[in-house]
Amino acid sequence: MYSLIKNCSDPGSELFSKTENYVLMNFEFKYLAVILTLLIVLRFSQLVPSKFWSWKKPKSWIDLLPGPRQFPIIGGLHYFRDLTKTFKVLHEWSALYGNIFRSEGIFNEPIVFLNDASDVQAVLSSNHVGLVTKPVKPYDALFGQFLKNGLLISKGEYWRSHRRILSRGFTYQSYQGYAKLFSKYTKRLVEELEKLFSADDEPHQISCLIHCCSLQIICASVMGLELCGNDDGRIFYESLHRYKILSSKRAMNPILLFDFFWRMHPLSREYNQLINTMNNITRKIIAKHKEAKETDAQIRNNNADTNYREDDIMGKKPCRSMMDEMLASDLTPEEILIEINTVIAAGFESTSLTVHYMLFLLALNPEHQRVCQEEIDEIFNDPVKCRNGNLTMDGVADMKYLERCCNETLRIFPIIFMFQRKPEVAVKLDDERELPPNTTVAISPILMHNNPEYYPDPKKFQPDRFLPENNRKRHPYSYLPFSAGIRNCIGMKFAIMESKAIAAYILRHFEVSTVDKIDDVTLLPSIVMTPQRDYMFHMKRRQV
Numbered sequence: 235m236y237s238l239i240k241n242c243s244d245p246g247s248e249l250f251s252k253t254e255n256y257v258l259m260n261f262e263f264k265y266l267a268v269i270l271t272l273l274i275v276l277r278f279s280q281l282v283p284s285k286f287w288s289w290k291k292p293k294s295w296i297d298l299l300p301g302p303r304q305f306p307i308i309g310g311l312h313y314f315r316d317l318t319k320t321f322k323v324l325h326e327w328s329a330l331y332g333n334i335f336r337s338e339g340i341f342n343e344p345i346v347f348l349n350d351a352s353d354v355q356a357v358l359s360s361n362h363v364g365l366v367t368k369p370v371k372p373y374d375a376l377f378g379q380f381l382k383n384g385l386l387i388s389k390g391e392y393w394r395s396h397r398r399i400l401s402r403g404f405t406y407q408s409y410q411g412y413a414k415l416f417s418k419y420t421k422r423l424v425e426e427l428e429k430l431f432s433a434d435d436e437p438h439q440i441s442c443l444i445h446c447c448s449l450q451i452i453c454a455s456v457m458g459l460e461l462c463g464n465d466d467g468r469i470f471y472e473s474l475h476r477y478k479i480l481s482s483k484r485a486m487n488p489i490l491l492f493d494f495f496w497r498m499h500p501l502s503r504e505y506n507q508l509i510n511t512m513n514n515i516t517r518k519i520i521a522k523h524k525e526a527k528e529t530d531a532q533i534r535n536n537n538a539d540t541n542y543r544e545d546d547i548m549g550k551k552p553c554r555s556m557m558d559e560m561l562a563s564d565l566t567p568e569e570i571l572i573e574i575n576t577v578i579a580a581g582f583e584s585t586s587l588t589v590h591y592m593l594f595l596l597a598l599n600p601e602h603q604r605v606c607q608e609e610i611d612e613i614f615n616d617p618v619k620c621r622n623g624n625l626t627m628d629g630v631a632d633m634k635y636l637e638r639c640c641n642e643t644l645r646i647f648p649i650i651f652m653f654q655r656k657p658e659v660a661v662k663l664d665d666e667r668e669l670p671p672n673t674t675v676a677i678s679p680i681l682m683h684n685n686p687e688y689y690p691d692p693k694k695f696q697p698d699r700f701l702p703e704n705n706r707k708r709h710p711y712s713y714l715p716f717s718a719g720i721r722n723c724i725g726m727k728f729a730i731m732e733s734k735a736i737a738a739y740i741l742r743h744f745e746v747s748t749v750d751k752i753d754d755v756t757l758l759p760s761i762v763m764t765p766q767r768d769y770m771f772h773m774k775r776r777q778v
């Protein structure tokens with residue numbers, strides 16, 4: 235099945251592929267000249283409101299907030315010229331300016347950075363749909379063509395009704411089925427790791443294998459698509475993999491966030507073709523499921539008087555996919571397509587990176603790895619929690635220490651390192667401060683999770699920070715890997731269960747160690763927080 239992977243290169247190096255970046259650079263130089271000319275013309279033609287140029291005039295308490303020096307038009311974007319220093323810049327700003335500061339985006343649009351848990355709670359905790367609106371940039375630019383008005387981007391009542399429908403795919407019953415898929419694909423992953431590490435004593439990178447496993451899990455859970463052994467699956471895998479690389483390249487290049495420039499870029503043609511290819515495959519699957527569902531309904535009618543059991547007809551599949559839940563709603567096939575794209579895009583890389591970071595931290599901290607293994611062994615030896623070598627949903631849920639390690643991993647490496655809101659109504663932070671409607675707010679889990687006020691000795695890997703009694707002592711909005719409030723991550727539980735299941739199978743079979751140290755690898759602000767190169771692992775087979 236891992237024949238899907240043609241070239242096991244690490245994600246960071248693919249992002250820095252020389253030929254494509256040469257194309258990008260050429261492109262930038264060409265269009266930088268166009269932008270500058272355009273801006274000079276705009277400046278002198280007075281077409282742009284003067285507020286964009288007079289960036290120094292304070293107007294409200296927000297303008298008076300501390301923050302880095304801004305420049306006309308580009309605001310504070312130039313601080314992120316060198317993307318390898320992005321997280322360093324954010325940490326420096328937080329150290330210099332405290333828990334609330336301001337910077338500016340393109341055309342000097344103010345952005346308020348909130349890093350105080352109570353301020354964040356004021357923004358995220360309301361049930362008012364107008365409060366959970368997101369700004370058009372960067373969301374639309376990054377995801378708009380693939381995710382259109384899917385759950386991640388949509389707003390208002392449309393968002394609320396779709397959120398309700400998608401939630402039906404995340405019930406206790408659905409998780410019983412997903413647990414079977416976690417086992418199926420992770421067992422194959424273990425076989426591949428076995429082959430890789432038994433061949434020699436060299437350290438190896440493993441992210442592409444984990445990535446492939448996670449992608450198979452999400453495609454099977456969302457639409458019952460088996461990526462292996464059929465052409466559509468293979469094409470979908472290759473297209474999605476390439477789509478991810480192109481969108482990350484776009485995300486890391488502020489000029490390309492403008493649709494105008496992106497459309498002229500040579501890579502955008504390939505990008506559109508990839509989306510078309512994936513959409514065509516998904517449309518075919520939706521049509522097939524719809525047809526099967528109609529046939530089922532017919533059989534059900536014909537069997538109304540008999541002892542008909544739904545499982546007899548539907549139950550050949552290991553579980554009902556999320557798509558089946560959507561087909562049972564009044565969503566149109568095109569709406570279903572967009573929501574499928576949303577769930578896959580939001581769920582595949584975030585989870586595989588979590589596993590990757592978790593294994594790395596456990597390799598660096600063998601004393602914690604041993605505790606996890608004791609817990610995992612006990613559950614694997616329990617015939618109720620692990621049936622015929624397959625972990626059940628309850629078995630995974632019972633791995634409490636592993637879960638604390640997963641939480642601590644996401645504290646140290648919050649994959650979604652920043653997210654934004656643009657509340658349509660005013661938000662009262664306290665008696666003196668109110669954010670006016672349409673203020674862009676940036677919330678950065680990476681700054682919050684490194685604040686010693688919430689996490690003493692934040693660099694240290696300490697899973698017991700997440701013991702229930704310690705959680706109770708901490709502000710509930712100080713832990714934000716999945717955001718919080720009504721617009722938090724809908725797949726949070728799925729992500730934690732899947733990460734734990736993959737890590738559990740690996741740790742059951744291998745002792746994991748690494749030749750890297752935590753500071754050896756720079757982190758990049760791709761759409762998700764990505765290591766510039768893969769961590770290198772050793773895996774030694776355990777006697778179990």
Ligand code: HEM
Pocket residue numbers: 368385386387397576577578580581582584585588648649650653654714715716717720721722723724725726728729730
């Ligand atoms: C460790 C893995 C994951 C992390 C760290 C993560 C994190 C997040 C965060 C921070 C948000 C809020 C983004 C924002 O406000 O802009 C979000 C939203 C979302 N996530 Fe996840 N996620 C993960 C896995 C998943 C999985 C596995 C799925 C699906 C199965 C998923 C589906 C979604 C969707 C659909 C949204 C949009 C929700 C809405 O706006 O109502 N995520 N995720």
